[in-house]
Amino acid sequence: MTHPQSLLANPLLTEWTGAFGLPPFESIKPEHFRPAFDRALAEHRAEIDAIAADKAAPSFDNTIVALEKSGQLLNRTSNMFFVLAGAHTSDEIEAVERDISPLLARHSNALHLNRALYARIADLHCRRERLGLDVEQKRVLDRYHIRFVRAGAALDKPAQHRFAAINEKLASLGTQFGQNVLADEKSYTLVLEEGDLAGLPDFARAAARAAAEERGHPGKYAITLARSSCESFLQFSSRRDLREKIFHAWITRGENGGATDNRALIAEMVRLRAERARLLGFANYADYRLDDQMAKTPQAARALLDEVWRRACAKADAERDTLQATIAQEGGNFALEAWDWRYYAEKLRKAKFDLDEAEIKPYFQLDKMIEATFETARRLFGLTFTPVNVPLYHPDAHGYEVKDANGRHVGLFIGDYFARASKHSGAWMTSLRDQEKLTGDVRPIILNVCNFNKPAAGESALLSFDDARTLFHEFGHALHGLLSNVTYPLLAGAAVSSDFVELPSQLYEHWLEVPEILQKYARHTVTGEPMSQMLLDRLLATRTFNQGFATVEYTACALVDLDLHALPETARLQVNTFEREALERIKMPSAIVMRHRLPHFQHLFSGGGYAASYYAYMWSEVLDADAFQAFEETGDTFDAKTARRLRDYIYSAGNLRDPAEAYQAFRGRLPTVDALLKKRGLDAVLA
Numbered sequence: 302m303t304h305p306q307s308l309l310a311n312p313l314l315t316e317w318t319g320a321f322g323l324p325p326f327e328s329i330k331p332e333h334f335r336p337a338f339d340r341a342l343a344e345h346r347a348e349i350d351a352i353a354a355d356k357a358a359p360s361f362d363n364t365i366v367a368l369e370k371s372g373q374l375l376n377r378t379s380n381m382f383f384v385l386a387g388a389h390t391s392d393e394i395e396a397v398e399r400d401i402s403p404l405l406a407r408h409s410n411a412l413h414l415n416r417a418l419y420a421r422i423a424d425l426h427c428r429r430e431r432l433g434l435d436v437e438q439k440r441v442l443d444r445y446h447i448r449f450v451r452a453g454a455a456l457d458k459p460a461q462h463r464f465a466a467i468n469e470k471l472a473s474l475g476t477q478f479g480q481n482v483l484a485d486e487k488s489y490t491l492v493l494e495e496g497d498l499a500g501l502p503d504f505a506r507a508a509a510r511a512a513a514e515e516r517g518h519p520g521k522y523a524i525t526l527a528r529s530s531c532e533s534f535l536q537f538s539s540r541r542d543l544r545e546k547i548f549h550a551w552i553t554r555g556e557n558g559g560a561t562d563n564r565a566l567i568a569e570m571v572r573l574r575a576e577r578a579r580l581l582g583f584a585n586y587a588d589y590r591l592d593d594q595m596a597k598t599p600q601a602a603r604a605l606l607d608e609v610w611r612r613a614c615a616k617a618d619a620e621r622d623t624l625q626a627t628i629a630q631e632g633g634n635f636a637l638e639a640w641d642w643r644y645y646a647e648k649l650r651k652a653k654f655d656l657d658e659a660e661i662k663p664y665f666q667l668d669k670m671i672e673a674t675f676e677t678a679r680r681l682f683g684l685t686f687t688p689v690n691v692p693l694y695h696p697d698a699h700g701y702e703v704k705d706a707n708g709r710h711v712g713l714f715i716g717d718y719f720a721r722a723s724k725h726s727g728a729w730m731t732s733l734r735d736q737e738k739l740t741g742d743v744r745p746i747i748l749n750v751c752n753f754n755k756p757a758a759g760e761s762a763l764l765s766f767d768d769a770r771t772l773f774h775e776f777g778h779a780l781h782g783l784l785s786n787v788t789y790p791l792l793a794g795a796a797v798s799s800d801f802v803e804l805p806s807q808l809y810e811h812w813l814e815v816p817e818i819l820q821k822y823a824r825h826t827v828t829g830e831p832m833s834q835m836l837l838d839r840l841l842a843t844r845t846f847n848q849g850f851a852t853v854e855y856t857a858c859a860l861v862d863l864d865l866h867a868l869p870e871t872a873r874l875q876v877n878t879f880e881r882e883a884l885e886r887i888k889m890p891s892a893i894v895m896r897h898r899l900p901h902f903q904h905l906f907s908g909g910g911y912a913a914s915y916y917a918y919m920w921s922e923v924l925d926a927d928a929f930q931a932f933e934e935t936g937d938t939f940d941a942k943t944a945r946r947l948r949d950y951i952y953s954a955g956n957l958r959d960p961a962e963a964y965q966a967f968r969g970r971l972p973t974v975d976a977l978l979k980k981r982g983l984d985a986v987l988a
């Protein structure tokens with residue numbers, strides 16, 4: 302394809318020819334993105350139109366393979382753009398993001414509602430047994446068919462119009478929902494004086510002082526509704542009156558009346574989702590959503606949650622009694638309330654385990670822990686990681702060439718670990734290029750992006766134990782991308798259902814706690830000594846502490862989510878009444894509040910990624926706990942045969958198989974909940 306002269310200077314429009322096929326980071330500027338997106342969208346539209354209008358009868362080649370090969374400029378441009386938008390953004394990049402997001406949504410809608418294109422896919426799908434396809438080709442065809450049907454391609458014209466209108470409405474309601482939560486968070490600040498800080502450790506004081514400064518109260522202290530600010534206040538402040546005050550503000554985000562109240566939005570979104578599901582022939586949204594997940598039905602998801610729920614409640618009751626006893630010992634004469642739980646749990650944790658964050662941190666140096674993630678991948682999968690000097694988008698991002706046991710190139714891994722102003726919060730895995738074999742032997746370029754504190758020059762970065770867990774988690778996702786071994790891009794790497802995608806990541810976390818890894822890599826930054834057995838025991842013992850509370854707080858949300866999305870479209874939803882009644886039905890313990898109450902439950906309503914799917918975290922946890930047990934059963938946490946099956950059926954298999962089938966191929970059976978219950982300390986609670 303030839304490009305007009307004016308676009309020749311746009312580096313986004315050329316093939317990536319840097320080392321390992323990297324893009325020319327140093328010459329890409331924010332103003333290159335909009336024209337590149339315009340061109341990429343137009344090219345992809347033309348490709349789609351040509352496939353749909355092909356005079357030849359539909360074949361796997363002229364339809365599915367053609368679709369799989371289409372949109373390459375769009376993929377490259379999007380991958381590049383969203384890596385920057387997440388890890389190294391700017392006002393210019395954010396402006397492009399606002400501009401381009403609705404265009405991308407409309408483009409995807411138009412693709413999936415293209416009737417001529419769908420007719421070709423449906424025709425092939427009908428004849429799938431007679432096309433002479435291999436297993437992978439059959440799976441790709443199947444996935445295309447399901448994806449188009451679920452996106453409304455098979456509906457008649459009027460229904461398609463309604464479907465598209467619902468999608469657009471839901472998208473704008475979702476954006477509004479998130480902005481309302483953010484507005485409520487921004488508009489509330491609890492401004493405190495020095496004398497109000499009783500109990501707060503230095504790091505929390507420093508953070509409160511900085512927050513006050515930033516909000517125009519220099520010299521004072523501010524507690525905000527950001528989880529980190531508010532939760533650490535609830536954990537450490539001995540001022541019960543102030544804990545109650547901040548807790549109340551925290552749990553009423555999104556329901557304060559006026560322009561930022563989310564309750565009417567929720568009612569409308571739930572109704573629209575139910576209508577969309579009904580258009581596709583499902584009784585409700587939960588049925589629709591879970592039909593294409595590993596769980597398959599809301600009943601299956603609920604069966605797991607119910608099993609966990611009754612044990613979690615029993616454990617939480619016992620925890621509450623212990624906390625109440627602590628209050629009595631201190632001479633307190635009041636019943637434990639939700640704003641007291643974190644405070645007394647923290648006191649108890651210190652008394653019981655004598656474990657101080659400051660004692661643990663020196664053992665978890667970032668560099669050593671990165672080595673530990675690499676060593677684990679070497680012992681499990683024979684991979685090696687060698688630092689390479691390649692130009693990337695920021696000096697803190699580093700590249701590693703990945704090779705297999707035979708010295709063959711596997712892909713490029715990029716680690717970008719330190720927090721900075723241009724980076725979004727959180728931790729994630731993403732890619733610049735995914736593995737596939739359709740257009741040649743395309744090797745993946747996979748990134749891990751984290752937000753660890755950057756040390757002063759010359760000092761080594763130290764992690765908390767939770768940070769180290771995050772490092773292993775994201776690296777597990779990275780391996781899912783790096784080890785991918787499929788032909789078709791649609792099936793590559795992490796393109797699996799949301800109740801399966803956390804298996805490779807959560808499973809990898811287990812190797813952080815393997816004694817030989819800790820002994821070798823968790824070494825004191827000054828003395829170089831490994832942790833004493835006593836310290837290690839104390840650290841590992843805290844894992845099941847307060848898990849009744851944590852499990853109740855999470856599971857209640859998952860249960861209410863499933864209930865909410867089982868409503869028919871005719872339901873006249875009163876959000877508060879619904880939530881209260883749903884919690885009464887499951888007998889929610891009185892001193893615990895849902896981790897996310899509905900009016901600010903962003904997993905469900907901003908974007909909707911976890912609508913009717915909040916259960917997925919626990920579903921994946923059943924899988925990871927059971928999968929790690931497969932290693933433990935052999936007596937060797939690096940058992941070669943088990944690792945081989947793990948690689949073949951999970952880490953390298955992408956979406957080649959139905960997830961339940963993939964798991965069964967790895968484990969020889971479906972998972973049971975036992976290992977999860979043990980991991981959370983819920984196994985001994987009830988018979």
Ligand SMILES: [Zn+2]
Nearest residue numbers: 774778803806
């Ligand atoms: Zn994850």
